[in-house]
Amino acid sequence: MAQITATYKADLAEGIGAKSEGFDAATVGDVLGQIKARHGKDTCKLARTMLITLNGLSIQKERRFATRLKDGDVVGFFPLAAGG
Amino acid sequence: MSGVPEMPEAAGISEMSKVSDKKLALPRYALVDLSCGTVEPLPISEQYYRLFLGGKTLAARLLLDLTEPGIDALAPEAVCIINTGPLNGTGAPSSSRFNLSFKNVLTGGIASTNCGGPFGYSLRRSGYDGIVIRGAAAEPVLLEINEDVISLRDGAEYWGSEVGHTQQLIEENLGKGYAAFIIGPAGENLVSFAGVASGERIAGRCGGGAVFGSKNLKGLICKGRSREIPVYHKEGFKKYVAKWSSFLKAHPTTGSALPRYGSAGIINKANATESLPTRNFSRGFFAEADKVSGETLAETVLATNKGCVSCPIRCERRVRLENDPNKVIKGPEYETLGLFGPNIENSDLEAIIKINYLCDELGMDTISLAGTLAWAMELHEHGGKDFGVRFGDTQSVIDLIPRIARCEGDAAELARGVKWLAAQYGGEEYAIHAKGLELASYEPRRSVGMGLGYATSNRGGCHLNGGYLALLESINVLSMGPNSPAAKPQWTAFIQNALDAVSSAGCCLFSALTFIPSGFYSLGPNHWFVRAVNRILLGTGPMMSLTISLSSALRFNTLFLFPHAEAARLATGLPVYTGTFALMGERCFNLERLYSLREGLSAADDSLPRRLTDELQDPNDPRSVVPLAKMLKKYYRVRGWDEQGVPTPKKLRNLGIEGGR
Numbered sequence: 001m002a003q004i005t006a007t008y009k010a011d012l013a014e015g016i017g018a019k020s021e022g023f024d025a026a027t028v029g030d031v032l033g034q035i036k037a038r039h040g041k042d043t044c045k046l047a048r049t050m051l052i053t054l055n056g057l058s059i060q061k062e063r064r065f066a067t068r069l070k071d072g073d074v075v076g077f078f079p080l081a082a083g084g
Numbered sequence: 085m086s087g088v089p090e091m092p093e094a095a096g097i098s099e100m101s102k103v104s105d106k107k108l109a110l111p112r113y114a115l116v117d118l119s120c121g122t123v124e125p126l127p128i129s130e131q132y133y134r135l136f137l138g139g140k141t142l143a144a145r146l147l148l149d150l151t152e153p154g155i156d157a158l159a160p161e162a163v164c165i166i167n168t169g170p171l172n173g174t175g176a177p178s179s180s181r182f183n184l185s186f187k188n189v190l191t192g193g194i195a196s197t198n199c200g201g202p203f204g205y206s207l208r209r210s211g212y213d214g215i216v217i218r219g220a221a222a223e224p225v226l227l228e229i230n231e232d233v234i235s236l237r238d239g240a241e242y243w244g245s246e247v248g249h250t251q252q253l254i255e256e257n258l259g260k261g262y263a264a265f266i267i268g269p270a271g272e273n274l275v276s277f278a279g280v281a282s283g284e285r286i287a288g289r290c291g292g293g294a295v296f297g298s299k300n301l302k303g304l305i306c307k308g309r310s311r312e313i314p315v316y317h318k319e320g321f322k323k324y325v326a327k328w329s330s331f332l333k334a335h336p337t338t339g340s341a342l343p344r345y346g347s348a349g350i351i352n353k354a355n356a357t358e359s360l361p362t363r364n365f366s367r368g369f370f371a372e373a374d375k376v377s378g379e380t381l382a383e384t385v386l387a388t389n390k391g392c393v394s395c396p397i398r399c400e401r402r403v404r405l406e407n408d409p410n411k412v413i414k415g416p417e418y419e420t421l422g423l424f425g426p427n428i429e430n431s432d433l434e435a436i437i438k439i440n441y442l443c444d445e446l447g448m449d450t451i452s453l454a455g456t457l458a459w460a461m462e463l464h465e466h467g468g469k470d471f472g473v474r475f476g477d478t479q480s481v482i483d484l485i486p487r488i489a490r491c492e493g494d495a496a497e498l499a500r501g502v503k504w505l506a507a508q509y510g511g512e513e514y515a516i517h518a519k520g521l522e523l524a525s526y527e528p529r530r531s532v533g534m535g536l537g538y539a540t541s542n543r544g545g546c547h548l549n550g551g552y553l554a555l556l557e558s559i560n561v562l563s564m565g566p567n568s569p570a571a572k573p574q575w576t577a578f579i580q581n582a583l584d585a586v587s588s589a590g591c592c593l594f595s596a597l598t599f600i601p602s603g604f605y606s607l608g609p610n611h612w613f614v615r616a617v618n619r620i621l622l623g624t625g626p627m628m629s630l631t632i633s634l635s636s637a638l639r640f641n642t643l644f645l646f647p648h649a650e651a652a653r654l655a656t657g658l659p660v661y662t663g664t665f666a667l668m669g670e671r672c673f674n675l676e677r678l679y680s681l682r683e684g685l686s687a688a689d690d691s692l693p694r695r696l697t698d699e700l701q702d703p704n705d706p707r708s709v710v711p712l713a714k715m716l717k718k719y720y721r722v723r724g725w726d727e728q729g730v731p732t733p734k735k736l737r738n739l740g741i742e743g744g745r
Contacts, residue, residue, distance in 0.1 A: 009379045049608030058356040064610045081336040083597040084347025084418040
């Protein structure tokens, strides 16, 4: 298990009522599991559909939800849709 | 004036001719000669209307018809065209956009710029659909359109004033009710990337402001209230517009992300996919990007959002300055945040807001200016000339901007743009432009289709004219092989055509962002289905080639793909369908290409700086460059162009645009 910080934006931050939280988690999937336990199924569903980053970079480049975490990592949840 | 020649019949057009019993409302254009102060009607034939509709497509045709080859962009003989499309002012969603076309000051090819704000709506309500301007006045003038009367006014009092002050003076002197389309000091001083402002929106790219300045034209002012804007099928149009507006409001991008974060919402997505230009495009990731993101802007300085006339998206940011909280001003767009943020290694949001405000007031394009300054910063680090700006030092930038706009001392050289500067001082490999126009804020080494788009865009390094593949590759829900060239030539050509058509209809390109189905956002980018779609898209090249070549056969309209086509059909009475609409966009892209080729550009100009094609973004990833040569060859074939990038006679015949100058 690694001690990490999750940061939230937009609807997720509003739903949770905080911009960040600490977790002990081995993977991004673990973080999502703990979000579900702490804040409910709907909040977890919203988090899963967001842009998820590890230290700023998308987990799509890594192993997605199986991406492994280490102490001090920051897992970010950002709103997805954008254009301009 | 030289007349506009008759054109042969094009694919899909003969069917159009069969339709109407009711009379079509042909566009009404005026030709103004500033040298002799004359105004005369410029008839637009029914055939031209059917083929070119309006906006940038019709403007490209007229530029080819009305100008001799080889005229300098700033010569009196140069022509600029301010025109609208058939949806402008009809109440259709996001339909306040109008077009400004002219010879590109930075590239020497075509320029068309699309602008919001109040001017386009006012022009259409005045009774005119387009104004064509040639010649140069002996003294500064304002061109006044008061309902359907066009005249010239003395502009000396306004010359030298910044944009906001000029608008204020016009209101004080002439009363309320005028919409202005004016330049600031940058245009007057012929800065190569000066723009023209409509309210707080600016037709920023390619130097249209310098063209106005070269003609001693401070701008156009328009009072238009009397004309009822023609709509052919009124009841059907009204119902369709209501349905379309609801669709836009329900879509995650146009109904939620853009109203909430504006285009600034892209910052964190581009950063997460390493496609956020950082340190003059040497990287695609900036550790402090979130400090200048749309989300941070919304949490800290956002006062409210605002939209143009009849726009349900309301993407404009209205922000407060920290030291003057009572003053609310227009906030920066994504391009400005990216290029005056990470690309100059700056994370000070307040500084970007100030820079944006300065540029708007002086009338300058933030994209080209930022690209030029980033090059100057890097040049100094390589031991080259010192223009006094440094990465991370925003005060040096803020101090220099007014000097560039007024062409003072060395700053006058920076007013020429990065291509000219690199030719004088070196650093061409990191002079980030295409055809001479500085690149927008997408790092194409992690969005290679966007790289192809930059290289082939008719006006130069523009994401929108380039097909905006970043939307499919890196900044939204899809992730269509960001480093794979597969299917990119086909998708680039297809979307380039589509966006040209949307623009010609008079709509904002943001209204086209709904083509990504809403359902994808409910699943998210890591869902197996969305990942499967990403893979499938890479195999759609042949299908897209077929779609482009057989587009005239697509005789249907859907709210999902081109809502604009059905709206244009109902507004004009012409049988506009998905296929004919896309074909009109293809006609536009080819006409603009023909103009640029005529003016001396060639396949050699479909290029990118070596940094993006030869230097790996990630030294450990051999795919982290733009494989331009490979994509370009295929792109020419998809477009029906020869190996030199010249449209073949067959292609021109199919599009109905052979002949002419």
